[in-house]
Amino acid sequence: MSNQLEFRHLRYFLAVAEDLHFRKAAERLYISQPGLSRQIKQMENDLGLKLFERHNRKVILTEAGKYLKDEFTRNLKQLEDTINHAKLIHYGKTGQIELGYVGSAMQKLIPQLLMNYRETKPDVVFSLKEMDNKKQINALLNFDIDIGFVRLEEVPKTIEKKCIKSDIFCLVLPEDHSIDKSNFQDLSQLKSESFILFDPEYSESYYTNVLQVFKDSGFMPSVSHLTIHASSIYNLVKNNFGISIVPKSLISNHIKGVKFIELDKIPQRTNLSVVWNKTNRNPLLPELLDLILSKPN
Amino acid sequence: MSNQLEFRHLRYFLAVAEDLHFRKAAERLYISQPGLSRQIKQMENDLGLKLFERHNRKVILTEAGKYLKDEFTRNLKQLEDTINHAKLIHYGKTGQIELGYVGSAMQKLIPQLLMNYRETKPDVVFSLKEMDNKKQINALLNFDIDIGFVRLEEVPKTIEKKCIKSDIFCLVLPEDHSIDKSNFQDLSQLKSESFILFDPEYSESYYTNVLQVFKDSGFMPSVSHLTIHASSIYNLVKNNFGISIVPKSLISNHIKGVKFIELDKIPQRTNLSVVWNKTNRNPLLPELLDLILSKPN
DNA sequence: CTAATTGATTACTCATAGTTATCATTTGTA
DNA sequence: TACAAATGATAACTATGAGTAATCAATTAG
Structure with missing residues (x-):
């Protein structure tokens, strides 16, 4: 038909x-x-x-x-x-850039980046694809994307990586939880809670990084839910299914029913990095990288 | 090629x-x-x-x-x-409605109408076309549109018309103009000003209606600019190119640099009407008309 | 060095887009 | 009322070009 x-x-x-x-x-x-x-x-x-x-x-x-x-x-x-x-x-008059990103980079960073870039090069078409860290690396190797935004520490040799944002972690608690900024001292206060974390499937290295946070506090958390979206975490926490830890940049102003406590004492950070393929010949790439890397991170 | x-x-x-x-x-x-x-x-x-x-x-x-x-x-x-x-x-499962409108109906009326309609019939595709009054009548006669929103008093026999909104006029003055609500009494106070009006090309009957307002106040205005868009009027007024008269429904909350005085004493109103072709067989039309005409105007 | 892989080239054939001629029906008019 | 003009459908034919089989040239792998 x-x-x-x-x-x-x-x-x-x-x-x-x-x-x-x-x-x-x-x-x-x-x-x-x-x-x-x-x-x-x-x-x-x-x-x-x-x-x-x-x-x-x-x-x-x-x-x-x-x-x-x-x-x-x-x-x-x-x-x-x-x-x-x-x-x-x-004819080289303009081009397109295929861009991969982990969900958390969409919060503020990428929209702002696109707006800045568009001022100088309004004709360039961006193709945005949300993909997890692993998929982005593969896509870079196959030239399916020109640039990626990942939370990864280790990347293959042909892939270039540069950290552009270093984030502290935040505790996510229901609004009426007994612990708040005034009486919080240490994560071990929460060892009997069950936790909602990002699925390691989505980012292995992020997960091990978070687990290290708990190890440093002397306990392994009981994990009740794994999810991929920050909004699911907030919803679950709000409805008392558990508590969570997220990077600070995933917090926007208008999240109702939960409260956040910044974990600025612990050493772990979650780094957002730009990654690209050294051998990529897209003529628009160098300029875009300049723009991104010139920013005060 | x-x-x-x-x-x-x-x-x-x-x-x-x-x-x-x-x-x-x-x-x-x-x-x-x-x-x-x-x-x-x-x-x-x-x-x-x-x-x-x-x-x-x-x-x-x-x-x-x-x-x-x-x-x-x-x-x-x-x-x-x-x-x-x-x-x-x-197969009659859904349909599309082609809808014509004069710019001023887009302010609040049509968006709201579409939102209401979509609640019951989410599959129907609307095709929106901004056209002046005359063009809408022609388009109705040719079945190029199913329904129109016009400011007209006279329409051909095969066209049905129903007034859905009756608007008073408002004076538009620069913010720092000496006349304001407290000392305004009568349009004749403004006989020496130059006026910015909607182009009669766009709507003949609207223009003659406005001129009647002036006639009733005992003077013919000197018209300095003709335009098609309300926003141009506001800009010109703001920059002291003249003053104007517009229907109240064209005023939204966030217009900076100008002030408005309602002319509720004068008898003229500008009517927004729905128009449709009696012989149109679009099966979605009756229900849509019901929705529009059932509203308290 | 041979065999396998891969896209380009050549010469063929066959499906079908497009043509001409004609019909059926309707409308306007002498 | 009859005749000419108009309009889309149908039928039979033609020819363009999409698709094929056979082969080549260049490269890689064992």
């Missing part, structure tokens, strides 16, 4: 939809009227719906036809823009 | 872009390798750019090719969604 559909059909359909007149449309398309009639009919069969109501001496669009007229017009226009942009890329 | 391009080419290109291997891709597409090679080459000629770098024993995407891979994938996906939606329309 709808596998024989070609652009030709769309062009023909749009011509008829505009003129509502097969002969005129055929003339405008430089083909014969019977040929046009047949193509439209074939298209109708193919899509499994009637595009036109043929009355004795007039042709009108069906409801579905009206809808498709608008959508196909948009679609062809978009395709044309796409091709023009591809030509710009081909 | 790029007029021979067909969906076939996109499908073939995407297959090769995914496999980076002509033979495997050809197999997957159930065609022979030479056929595939030729189609890709033809596509490259047609677009005027190289999609792949063919090395001795490996094929890689060019920058433009990478970009096109993403875009074409998106495009085909979108097209598929479009066709599925058209089928829903065809």
Whole structure:
């Protein structure tokens, strides 16, 4: 079904939809009227719906036809823009950057970065893909992305890495928890709690880093839930399913029902790094890296 | 240029872009390798750019090719969604409504209307077109739109009209103008000012209505600027190019640098009306009209 | 050094887009 | 009422070009 559909059909359909007149449309398309009639009919069969109501001496669009007229017009226009942009890329006038990131980098960093970059290079197309640390490294090696934002300490030799943000950890507690900033001294106060942590599947090295925090406090936590999204953690904590530890940068102002305590005494930090492939030849990459690395981290 | 391009080419290109291997891709597409090679080459000629770098024993995407891979994938996906939606329309499961409006109706009314409607019929596609009063009437007669929002008193016989909002006028003055709510009594206080008004080209009947306001106050205003957008009026007034009169509904909360005085004493109102074609058979229309007309205006 | 892998080239064939000629139906008009 | 013009559908034919099989050239692996 709808596998024989070609652009030709769309062009023909749009011509008829505009003129509502097969002969005129055929003339405008430089083909014969019977040929046009047949193509439209074939298209109708193919899509499994009637595009036109043929009355004795007039042709009108069906409801579905009206809808498709608008959508196909948009679609062809978009395709044309796409091709023009591809030509710009081909002739080195502009380009695109494929960017991978772990969810936590989307909080503030990447939106800001894109806004800054867009000021100087408004034509560049960004393609954003949320992926975990491992996937980003693989994607860099295959040139599927040009640049990544990861929480990793170790990367392969061909991958370059530069830390751009060092974050302290924060405790996440339900709003009415007995411990708060005034009486908190040490993590060991919480050894009997159950914890909600980021899934090690998502970032191995982040997980071991967090576990080290507990080890340093002299206990191993009982882990009740593993999750991938910070918002799930907040929800679970709010509803008393456990408590958690997250990097400070994952905290935004408007999170209701939980409270945070900064763990500024412990040595562990979670580092957000830019990573890229040394052998990547994307001409836009050096400038983008300059922009990122020139920032006061 | 790029007029021979067909969906076939996109499908073939995407297959090769995914496999980076002509033979495997050809197999997957159930065609022979030479056929595939030729189609890709033809596509490259047609677009005027190289999609792949063919090395001795490996094929890689060019920058433009990478970009096109993403875009074409998106495009085909979108097209598929479009066709599925058209089928829903065809089988009467849902539909689309083409809606025309004068700019001033976009302020609050239409967004709210759409939000209300979407609650009950989330699948219906709205196609919004800003058009002046005359164009909307024509579009209704040609069934190019299903419903319109106009400021008109007279409409043709086949067009139905119902007033949904009656607005008083407001004076628009620069913030530091000597006249304000406390000392304003009558428009004739402003007979020596120059006025910025909506272009009669955009709405004849609105213009004559406004002129009647002045006539009733015993003077004809000197008109310094004509414009189509309310925001231009506010900007011009702010910068002391003149003062103006606008319908109250065009005023939003966050307009800086100007002040407004309601003209609640004068009899003129500017009416916003829904208009539709009696003979329109769009099955979604009656329900939409119900929703609009049931509202306390 | 041979065998396997891979994309390009060449010469063929066959499916189908497009053509010409014609029909059926309707509408406007003499 | 009859005749000419208009409009889309149908049928039979043609020719363009998508797809094929066979082969080549270049490279890599064992």
